[in-house]
Amino acid sequence: MATAKRASGRPREQRVDTSIAEAVHALIDERGYAGLTVDAVAAHAGVSTAAIYRRYATKQEMTFAVLLHDMREESPADTGTLRGDLRALTEQIAAQVRGSGAGTLPGLLADIRADPELRARFEATFLTVERGIITTLLDRAITRGELTRRPDVGLVQALLLGPLYAWLIVLDEDPAYAPELADLVAATATVALTANLLPDAAWSGTPNPESLT
């Protein structure tokens, strides 16, 4: 499977990487994702199109790499409660969606969906990482005694991601409200997890809950 051919850490190459990333962001702001072209990125970044194609096979791969790089998630520090941990994560998700431009994600998600290779990379580099973080937060809650078992992680991911994506992407609502929505999503997910609202199948007690997702 082709991966982005990123040059190793030579300073000149790193500057090119940075210029390309800045150009992608600037041009998406200016003309939207649909209007983004490799030629325009090359011109804006002051690099040759060959320099871009050495790194990325297509516009989609370039955009994916630049935006997903910015969307890297990390496990939030332990806040002492499941609700606090989930809020830290939903705030991170909300910041990501806003940072990558809510206007860009629909086009990028459509391209990811249409290309099996990008889809596999999205799954591996983004969704799997996020499920790993959610697993960490759930396991902390089990250690604290807030939960007795780990539920289906994919289901929890849908509860956490969904309302923020819907608010910012589908409904195209005010991004300024995203932090309050992040708080609400964390609160409702916590209730869903602790007040036994999840369907039995989500707690099927298989040795490896990941197999359910």
Add this chain to the structure above:
Amino acid sequence: MATAKRASGRPREQRVDTSIAEAVHALIDERGYAGLTVDAVAAHAGVSTAAIYRRYATKQEMTFAVLLHDMREESPADTGTLRGDLRALTEQIAAQVRGSGAGTLPGLLADIRADPELRARFEATFLTVERGIITTLLDRAITRGELTRRPDVGLVQALLLGPLYAWLIVLDEDPAYAPELADLVAATATVALTANLLPDAAWSGTPNPESLT
């Protein structure tokens, strides 16, 4: 603003409408939304491309009209509880997303986002109708005494739509699980509404709660 130039109810024109709709569905199943063309729809439907362009200015408008037509929502019958009413609605949303093809919606949403006119029509013909239905369900809950006031309808919409869209579109998870997720979403939204989890701003008590959305 251009609207789809639908011919009035002459039987021949209705047959053409039906043939176009069937062709759009068949070709999306066969080759995906990205591979859909007006030429292919005309050939499959046995109509001229002119007949399509008399109705729709673009491929996007045609697909939008066909899929959104199938996505028409109606207020579910009163089930006697807020949770039951919300579940009836989330089941309807899940069936919609599955019916229109989870593989189609990302591309269609991207095209809607990129075209201000389609965006305005999506807002008017779909999102506003759905918010009207949610308003009806919330008002029933107020009449029953389950809620004291009507909260921000857009926020409730995000809570209801979001996890189902995330599950089926972003996470690309098993559609067979959608009914259980619909039930979970209805349960968590009911708790969010009745257990005072919504932020104060969602209940700001303006005379017309629609103005918050």
